[in-house]
Amino acid sequence: MREIEVASFVPAKLLPQMADAADVVRHAITLPGLTVMALVPNRKGAQAALEAGVHKLTMPVSASVAHSPMCARRRPEMVEEVRAISELRRAIARQVKLEAGISTAFGCTLQGLVPEDDVIRLAAQCIEAGVDESGLSDTVGYANPAQVRRLFKRLRAELGVHAGAAHMHNTRGLGIANCLAAWDEGVRTFDASLGGCGGCGGCPYVPGASGNAVTEDLVFMFEAMGVRTGIDIQKLIAARAPLMAGLPGEPVYGMTPEAGLPKGFVQETIARV
Amino acid sequence: MREIEVASFVPAKLLPQMADAADVVRHAITLPGLTVMALVPNRKGAQAALEAGVHKLTMPVSASVAHSPMCARRRPEMVEEVRAISELRRAIARQVKLEAGISTAFGCTLQGLVPEDDVIRLAAQCIEAGVDESGLSDTVGYANPAQVRRLFKRLRAELGVHAGAAHMHNTRGLGIANCLAAWDEGVRTFDASLGGCGGCGGCPYVPGASGNAVTEDLVFMFEAMGVRTGIDIQKLIAARAPLMAGLPGEPVYGMTPEAGLPKGFVQETIARV
Numbered sequence: 001m002r003e004i005e006v007a008s009f010v011p012a013k014l015l016p017q018m019a020d021a022a023d024v025v026r027h028a029i030t031l032p033g034l035t036v037m038a039l040v041p042n043r044k045g046a047q048a049a050l051e052a053g054v055h056k057l058t059m060p061v062s063a064s065v066a067h068s069p070m071c072a073r074r075r076p077e078m079v080e081e082v083r084a085i086s087e088l089r090r091a092i093a094r095q096v097k098l099e100a101g102i103s104t105a106f107g108c109t110l111q112g113l114v115p116e117d118d119v120i121r122l123a124a125q126c127i128e129a130g131v132d133e134s135g136l137s138d139t140v141g142y143a144n145p146a147q148v149r150r151l152f153k154r155l156r157a158e159l160g161v162h163a164g165a166a167h168m169h170n171t172r173g174l175g176i177a178n179c180l181a182a183w184d185e186g187v188r189t190f191d192a193s194l195g196g197c198g199g200c201g202g203c204p205y206v207p208g209a210s211g212n213a214v215t216e217d218l219v220f221m222f223e224a225m226g227v228r229t230g231i232d233i234q235k236l237i238a239a240r241a242p243l244m245a246g247l248p249g250e251p252v253y254g255m256t257p258e259a260g261l262p263k264g265f266v267q268e269t270i271a272r273v
Numbered sequence: 274m275r276e277i278e279v280a281s282f283v284p285a286k287l288l289p290q291m292a293d294a295a296d297v298v299r300h301a302i303t304l305p306g307l308t309v310m311a312l313v314p315n316r317k318g319a320q321a322a323l324e325a326g327v328h329k330l331t332m333p334v335s336a337s338v339a340h341s342p343m344c345a346r347r348r349p350e351m352v353e354e355v356r357a358i359s360e361l362r363r364a365i366a367r368q369v370k371l372e373a374g375i376s377t378a379f380g381c382t383l384q385g386l387v388p389e390d391d392v393i394r395l396a397a398q399c400i401e402a403g404v405d406e407s408g409l410s411d412t413v414g415y416a417n418p419a420q421v422r423r424l425f426k427r428l429r430a431e432l433g434v435h436a437g438a439a440h441m442h443n444t445r446g447l448g449i450a451n452c453l454a455a456w457d458e459g460v461r462t463f464d465a466s467l468g469g470c471g472g473c474g475g476c477p478y479v480p481g482a483s484g485n486a487v488t489e490d491l492v493f494m495f496e497a498m499g500v501r502t503g504i505d506i507q508k509l510i511a512a513r514a515p516l517m518a519g520l521p522g523e524p525v526y527g528m529t530p531e532a533g534l535p536k537g538f539v540q541e542t543i544a545r546v
Contacts, residue, residue, distance in 0.1 A: 112537025141528075142535040144497035145453050172535075173490030173528035174497075177450040180418050211528070217446030224417035224447075255414075255446035255484065262415040262445075264385025 001231060003035040009045035025052040046085040056097040061126060063119045064108035079125045086130025099164055100126035100134045107142030120154050127162045135164030141171020141211055145181035152185040165189035168213045170196060175213035176221060192218045194243055196253030214254040223267055276308040282318030298325040319358040329370040334399060336392045337381035352398045359403025372437055373399035373407045380415030393427050400435045408437030414444020414484060418454035425458040438462035441486045443469060448486035449494060465491045467516055469526030487527040496540055
């Protein structure tokens with residue numbers, strides 16, 4: 001796995017389980033060949049993440065006007081926060097990458113429909129404010145493949161090389177199909193989680209934000225299609241054991257690990273990172 | 274739902290739970306507007322299904338040379354069985370439609386890889402033997418979207434209007450993505466099951482043949498994409514209750530029913546069948 005979002009630098013009083021984010025980052029950066037990313041909701045979180053030594057920051061910016069308490073600021077204020085983080089990054093850690101994740105890009109549990117023009121405009125404003133790339137997130141699992149194709153096509157037309165990742169959830173069973181739709185439009189970076197665990201950076205304020213796309217099934221899809229991911233599926237499946245041991249009682253998803261790989265399925269030589 | 278595969282006319286000594294297939298068909302044909310389909314593995318089953326009054330027969334024909342005990346005959350013999358069923362149909366029930374479902378079209382749990390040329394040739398031989406359409410089935414959940422596109426493209430190029438349905442399983446999490454891939458190639462008939470129940474016509478001889486694509490998630494995908502299915506999702510979800518009551522302890526899949534429909538999601542006027 002070349003890049004992992006290892007922690008969220010969110011207020012410990014809201015999310016105490018993320019209180020040791022800096023410790024996690026400090027360990028993660030000792031792993032060779034890994035780009036260590038952290039989610040930051042604001043400038044304060046960005047400062048802490050940069051001090052811990054992350055390689056990449058991702059900031060959720062909601063396209064909806066009505067969102068969670070943690071992301072409640074209005075869009076112009078969010079863009080100014082993005083600009084402040086970008087300037088902070090430039091001042092103290094120029095080599096660190098900065099991504100904006102346009103959340104509720106495909107709909108919002110509070111607002112319902114989110115206009116596509118708003119999504120694309122916000123993504124462009126984030127680039128203008130200094131981020132390296134803007135991706136599109138469906139943290140609530142509202143997206144469908146036609147919409148994914150339409151929005152990523154527009155995003156790539158508008159932002160070119162600054163168009164970022166697809167962050168799809170499987171809340172309504174379309175997570176992998178939506179990744180395929182994004183792939184068809186040229187997206188080459190996908191957010192997913194082992195066992196489909198977690199959601200929205202651990203944010204408990206987005207109802208129904210569970211069900212990240214399952215890494216195991218996504219990697220199986222790409223490898224079966226002949227797309228080399230650099231990930232050894234057998235080792236990926238083995239990595240579920242410590243996850244389940246560490247989070248007893250947490251639901252763990254994924255069909256490929258249950259079914260096993262097809263007979264005769266051979267991964268090409270695993271690329272070394 | 275315009276068409277339902279309601280039963281399998283398989284030997285009762287192998288599958289006693291299908292012993293009342295004729296009763297099920299006789300009730301199903303009283304429902305207005307429904308095309309009642311049954312799976313038949315051979316001429317004897319076809320005779321019983323036709324006598325019960327089905328509107329459509331589907332016969333699984335395995336592209337693999339090594340398959341289950343029930344489907345163990347070699348391909349030339351299978352094609353001759355298809356021809357016999359077609360002639361029987363012509364003799365006693367000309368209006369009944371006949372479909373061949375090319376099973377193990379995307380791989381086989383015993384043989385592994387199945388050559389694509391074999392699949393397409395067998396599909397064409399079934400048309401030549403008298404069936405109305407040949408579809409492609411992935412009862413073991415080996416298919417990936419690139420393969421689905423490649424095979425359905427060839428099938429449609431070879432068979433034209435005789436190219437049939439996509440029968441996808443979610444065994445490795447790709448069921449819905451594979452349906453999307455088939456849709457992209459022009460397929461407009463999809464096999465799926467309520468709650469993802471069942472597999473391979475109830476056949477217990479195909480290891481890992483569980484996990485039909487989930488109708489609820491598939492209908493949600495199409496309706497969200499703006500494709501009108503004629504199916505009322507709310508009523509479809511409500512239909513899970515009698516299924517679960519009737520099959521206690523049976524695993525029932527589907528993410529959309531758990532999550533509910535997105536806020537603001539409105540189906541266009543439901544087409545009347």
